[in-house]
Amino acid sequence: MKMALKFIVIIILTMSAEMLYIRTIEHEEVSSVHAEEKTEVREEIEKIKYYDIPLETELQDYIRKECDEMNVEMELVLAIMKVESDFNSEVISDTNDYGLMQINIVNHESLQKKLSIYDFLDPYDSARAGIYMLSGLDWCENDVQRLMCYNMGVSGAKRAWSKGIHETEYTKRVLEAKNEMKDKAYEVMMMEN
Known part of the structure; x- marks a missing residue:
């Protein structure tokens, strides 16, 4: 057992x-x-970076997409918008600069032909035009040169460089705004479709 x-x-x-x-x-x-x-x-x-600035997230998404496509740093674009228009898309300056990116009227005709943009007070069109103009300055060695060309035109910047001027109050203000932009960044987690 x-x-x-x-x-x-x-x-x-x-x-x-x-x-x-x-x-x-x-x-x-x-x-x-x-x-x-x-x-x-x-x-x-997906993590998406936004900025605590007075631009809708849809417009920030559009700016991000355009910057990615044209290989331009988004924080630089936003800093230019801050300095140029304080994010006000309806601003027209005394020197005939229009919209968020303050696109001068002398550039309107060529940008209309190249990009089919007709309303430079439209925030999307102004952003696209400014980003396009910055993308054409990829030959510049740094942001200061790029900003001088954007602000003064290429020939104006070259004249300044020949006189030994390699930065301006404008470039200082934009670069300061760019640094401040980093502090205004926040991320949103999004589910990709």
Whole structure:
């Protein structure tokens, strides 16, 4: 009888061990599947940077897209908007500069032909025009040169450089605004479609 009882205990222990082994394998497979699902979910979440400035997030999205396409730094564009118009798209200066980016009237005709922009007071059109103009200054060695060209025109900037002028009050204000822009940044987690 003792022998039969030992035999039954061995069978029960063996079966329990096998069931425990099977459950462990199943748990590892399920855990692996859940880990893969979590990885997929993480891949669908995108961080988008916005700035605490008086521009709607839709306009900031548009500016980001244009900057990415034209290889222009978004914070530089926003800093120019701050200095040029204080983010007011309806500003027309005494020197006939229009909109957020203060596009001078002498540039309107060529930008209309190249970009089909006709309303330089429209914030989207003004942003696109200014970003396009900045993208054409990619030959500049740094932001200061780029800003001088944007503000004075290329020939005006070259004249200043030939006189030993390599920065202006304008470039200082824009670069200061650019540094301040970094403090105004925040991120939003978005699910990608």
